[in-house]
Amino acid sequence: MSNSLYWMQCGSCGGDSMSFLNSESPDIIELIETFNINLLWHPSLAYITHEQHTQVVKKIISGEQSLDILCIEGAIIRGPSGTGVYDTSISEPKKDLVIKLANQAKYVLAVGTCASYGGVCSAGGVEGTGLQFHKKNNGGFLGDSFLSKGGYPVINLPGCPCHGEIIVRTIMALISDSKILLTEFNAPINWYGILVHQGCTRNEYHEYQVEDKVFGDKGCLFFHLGCHGPIAYGSCNKLLWNRYGSKTRIGIPCLGCTMPDFPQPYPFFSTRNIEGIPLSLPDGIDRAHYIAYKGIAAATAPKRLKERKTNI
Amino acid sequence: MGKTYNLEIPLNRVEGDLELKVQIEDNRINDAWISGVMFRDFENILKGRAALDGIVITPRICGICSTGHLYAANKAIEMILDIEIPDNAVRLRNLALMVEMIQGDMRHGFLYFFPQFVNITYSHIPMFSEAVRRYAPLKGEIYIETIKETKKLLEIMGIIGGQWPHTSFMIPGGVSAIPNESDLVQCVYLLKHFKFWYEKRILGCHVERFLEVKNASDLDIWLNENELHQKSDLGFYIRYAKEIGLDSIGKGHCNFISFGGFDHNIIHSGFSFEGDIEEFNHEKISESLAYSWFKDNNRDEHPFQGETRAYATGKESKKYSWAKAPRYKGIPAETGPLSEKIISGNPLFYDLIKHKGPNVFIRELSRLVRVAETIPIMEKYLHEISHSEPFYLSPKNIVDGEGFGLINVARGALGHWVKIKQGKISNYQIITPTSWNASPRDSAGIRGPMEEALIGTQIDNISNLVNIEHVIRSFDPCLVCTVHSLKIRN
Numbered sequence: 001m002s003n004s005l006y007w008m009q010c011g012s013c014g015g016d017s018m019s020f021l022n023s024e025s026p027d028i029i030e031l032i033e034t035f036n037i038n039l040l041w042h043p044s045l046a047y048i049t050h051e052q053h054t055q056v057v058k059k060i061i062s063g064e065q066s067l068d069i070l071c072i073e074g075a076i077i078r079g080p081s082g083t084g085v086y087d088t089s090i091s092e093p094k095k096d097l098v099i100k101l102a103n104q105a106k107y108v109l110a111v112g113t114c115a116s117y118g119g120v121c122s123a124g125g126v127e128g129t130g131l132q133f134h135k136k137n138n139g140g141f142l143g144d145s146f147l148s149k150g151g152y153p154v155i156n157l158p159g160c161p162c163h164g165e166i167i168v169r170t171i172m173a174l175i176s177d178s179k180i181l182l183t184e185f186n187a188p189i190n191w192y193g194i195l196v197h198q199g200c201t202r203n204e205y206h207e208y209q210v211e212d213k214v215f216g217d218k219g220c221l222f223f224h225l226g227c228h229g230p231i232a233y234g235s236c237n238k239l240l241w242n243r244y245g246s247k248t249r250i251g252i253p254c255l256g257c258t259m260p261d262f263p264q265p266y267p268f269f270s271t272r273n274i275e276g277i278p279l280s281l282p283d284g285i286d287r288a289h290y291i292a293y294k295g296i297a298a299a300t301a302p303k304r305l306k307e308r309k310t311n312i
Numbered sequence: 313m314g315k316t317y318n319l320e321i322p323l324n325r326v327e328g329d330l331e332l333k334v335q336i337e338d339n340r341i342n343d344a345w346i347s348g349v350m351f352r353d354f355e356n357i358l359k360g361r362a363a364l365d366g367i368v369i370t371p372r373i374c375g376i377c378s379t380g381h382l383y384a385a386n387k388a389i390e391m392i393l394d395i396e397i398p399d400n401a402v403r404l405r406n407l408a409l410m411v412e413m414i415q416g417d418m419r420h421g422f423l424y425f426f427p428q429f430v431n432i433t434y435s436h437i438p439m440f441s442e443a444v445r446r447y448a449p450l451k452g453e454i455y456i457e458t459i460k461e462t463k464k465l466l467e468i469m470g471i472i473g474g475q476w477p478h479t480s481f482m483i484p485g486g487v488s489a490i491p492n493e494s495d496l497v498q499c500v501y502l503l504k505h506f507k508f509w510y511e512k513r514i515l516g517c518h519v520e521r522f523l524e525v526k527n528a529s530d531l532d533i534w535l536n537e538n539e540l541h542q543k544s545d546l547g548f549y550i551r552y553a554k555e556i557g558l559d560s561i562g563k564g565h566c567n568f569i570s571f572g573g574f575d576h577n578i579i580h581s582g583f584s585f586e587g588d589i590e591e592f593n594h595e596k597i598s599e600s601l602a603y604s605w606f607k608d609n610n611r612d613e614h615p616f617q618g619e620t621r622a623y624a625t626g627k628e629s630k631k632y633s634w635a636k637a638p639r640y641k642g643i644p645a646e647t648g649p650l651s652e653k654i655i656s657g658n659p660l661f662y663d664l665i666k667h668k669g670p671n672v673f674i675r676e677l678s679r680l681v682r683v684a685e686t687i688p689i690m691e692k693y694l695h696e697i698s699h700s701e702p703f704y705l706s707p708k709n710i711v712d713g714e715g716f717g718l719i720n721v722a723r724g725a726l727g728h729w730v731k732i733k734q735g736k737i738s739n740y741q742i743i744t745p746t747s748w749n750a751s752p753r754d755s756a757g758i759r760g761p762m763e764e765a766l767i768g769t770q771i772d773n774i775s776n777l778v779n780i781e782h783v784i785r786s787f788d789p790c791l792v793c794t795v796h797s798l799k800i801r802n
Contacts, residue, residue: 009329010350011350011352012375013372013373013374013375013378014374014375014376015372015374015375015376015378015477015478016375017375018375018376018476018477019375019477021419021459021462021463022463022466022476024463027459027460027463028459029450029456029459032450039450044423044424045423045449045450046449047427047449047450050321050322051775075352077350077352080622080624083624085624086350086351086352086353086622086624086634087329087349087350087351088349088350089322089329089331089349090320090322090331094350120352120354120357120369120372121352123357124352124353124354124356124357125353125356125622126351126352126353128352160372160478161375161477161478214706215483215485215488215704215706216485216486216487216488216489216490216703216704216706236475240470241470241474241475241476242463242466242467242469242470242471242475242476243467243470244467244470244471244498245469245470245471245473245474245475246474246475247474247475247480248474249474249489250472250473250474250481250488250489251481251488251489252474252480252481252483252488252489255368255480257478263357263365263368263369266362267361267362267364267365268362268364268365268368269362269364270362311492
C-alpha cells in the first residue's frame, strides 16, 4: 500500500519546499522510495497536467482517492473581507480547497510558521492566519475542535523556514504509526520541546553574562542584541542547518521564528529590558533570583571570556 | 479560417502562483495575459517597523531568492548610513549570493525546465528515451543528482550564512561572523566537489575549456569536438532543444535590463533597447498600475513615489494581476542571466542573439552556463579572504534618509527602495526580477516581456501546451517574489 501525500502552497514564500529539498537523511527521493509515498501533488515537483490535477483533487474530495498526509505551506489568506480573493487558483479562493482537503486527510501538517500560526503573513492586511492557531490562540482557520481522520489536530512544524529534516522525520513517523507528542502549540515535542539556546556554541559566554553590544564578536547576544535563544523553542542548535549552521553560530541573534508570535511587533536586533535585565526571561524563572545569579556569574567571568579569547 | 480558443492555464513548477490566459487562432497564440494570483502585503508589514527590521522581513518574501533580498535590503540601509563595507564582507556576501544563484540555476533547469523534454509530444524523437532516462521527474538520473548536489553546495551557506533558505548573516557594516581557516577549507572542498560534478556531468569538459567558446560557431565546434561534449547534459540540451525547435519560440521584446552585480563590475548595469546599450539610471524606472489590481492615479511613478492601494475588481474590469508593471523609460524589458550577459558584453550571447533576437533555447542556455563563469570567481573570493582584515565595521546609529539597494540576483534585477523617518520605515518598495518579466500590460497597453514572448507560439494540439511551458519557464519566473510589494490602505 502506498501512502498518499498532497502538498499545497497557500500564502507562502516557498521556503519550506526549498528546505524540504535540503533534507539529508533521507533526502526526498529516498523518502518517496523507501516509504512508498505516492506524491499526488507538489506545486514544484509534480509532473501532471492541470486537467489531471483537477481530477486528483476531485477524487480526494469525493473519497475515491485516499489522502494520508496533507502538507500545507504558507498562511491561509482570507482577505479582503473574508473572501480569500488575495490567493486564488483558477478564480477559486485557495482557502476553500484547504477545508475540503483537510476534511479528507488522515493527517494534516502545517509546514512552517505561516501555516502553523500565521507568521509573516498575519502581520499585514491580507487576513492571513495559521491552520489551527492564530498567533498564540487556538482556533485559526480550521477551528480549535478540528481533528483529522487520524485523530490528531493539525500538527504544526513551525520555523521560518521549517528545517527539512523535521518535515521528513515527521512524515516518516506518521507513516510508521509512531506516536507524536505535541507541545501546547501542537508542535512535536521531539523537535520543539527544547530551547534554541541548548547547543548554542556561545553558551559559556551566556553562563557568565559576557554580553555583546555590537555584532561581529564572540559573546552572548541575549542581553542587548535581541537573541531569543533562551526563550524560543526549537532545535536549531541541535539539528544544524545545511549540516553546519545556525543563526547564533554565525553571530546573528535567534529571531524566535519558531514561536507563535513571530514576527514580533517590536524591533529585531535589540533586547527589551528592565534596568539592564531582559524583559523576557526563560520560562519558569524567578526574576529576583535570576538577577542575583547573573550578578554573581558576571563577577565570576573568567578573563579569557571577557577578552573574547575563546574560539566558538 | 481556423478555430479561436481562449484558454486559462495555471502553471506549476514555477516558484509561486502564476496563471495565464491565451488566445489561440489558427494554431498560433495571438494574445496573452499573465496573472500573479497571490499577494501577501509585505510593504504594509514593513511600514512603521524599526529601520533594521527590513533585513529580517524582506528575505521572507521569497524562499528561493532570500539571500538576494537580504543583500539588497542591506545595501539600501548602507546607502542611508553612507558606509562602505570591508572587502572580506563583500567577498562573503557575493559568495553566498553566487551559491544561491547556482542552486537556483540548477534546480530550475533540471527540476522545472528539463522535465518538459519528456512530454509525450516528443515520444517519436529518437533521443526521447535518453531524455526520459535523464530528466524524468523524481526518477531521472540528473533530476536526482541535482537534488543531491545542490543540497551539498548549500552546505557553504550553512558555514558562512548559518542557514539557507532565510539566512541573516549580512548586517549593515558587513557580515556577522568570521569563518575560521578550517571553515574556509571546507568551503573550498564543497566548491571543488560541486565543480567536479558540474564539469563531469553538465559540461563534459573543464570550465576553462567551455569559457573559450566566444560565438555561435565556437559553440558548434565545442559540441562536435568529442563524445563527452555531445553526451554531457549541455551537449544533449543543445541537440535536443534544436530538434524540438526551442530556438524558434519565445522571442519577446528584445529589450534587456540589468542592475549590475557583485560590486566588482563582474555584471554590468545597463539597459539595452534595439541593440544599443545605455547607461543605467534608477530614476528612469517607473511602475504602471493600469492593468494591476490597484487603484492608480493615472500616472506611472518611480518606486520612491509609488503608492499602491489594493483594488480587487474581479473579472469585469481590464485589471488582471496582482503584479505591477515596471518599465524603464516607459519601456518593458526582460531580465535574468541572458540580460546580464548581453549588458556585460558577453561575446557568445551577443553573437547568439545578433541575428534573430532571443529565444527559449538561448535563455535557458545562459542559465546552464552561467555556473561556468561563476565558479572561478567564487574560487578567487575564497582565496582572497584575509583574517588580518576586518569583516565588519560597526556603523554609527541609524539616521533618517532614503536609500536603495539594486543588485542582480539569480533571476535578474532586484531593487529595494526604503525611506527611514524617525528611525522607522516610512516606505518600502521592491521590484523583483519576475516583476519585470511577468509584468502585465502598462498604461500604454504594451504587454509585459513574458506575454510578448508568447505571441506567435505554435500550438498544434490544444490539449498539449508544452510550447507555452517552454516559453514561460525560459524566464524562470518566481511569483512569490513578484506579488509581494503591495500595501493596502484601509
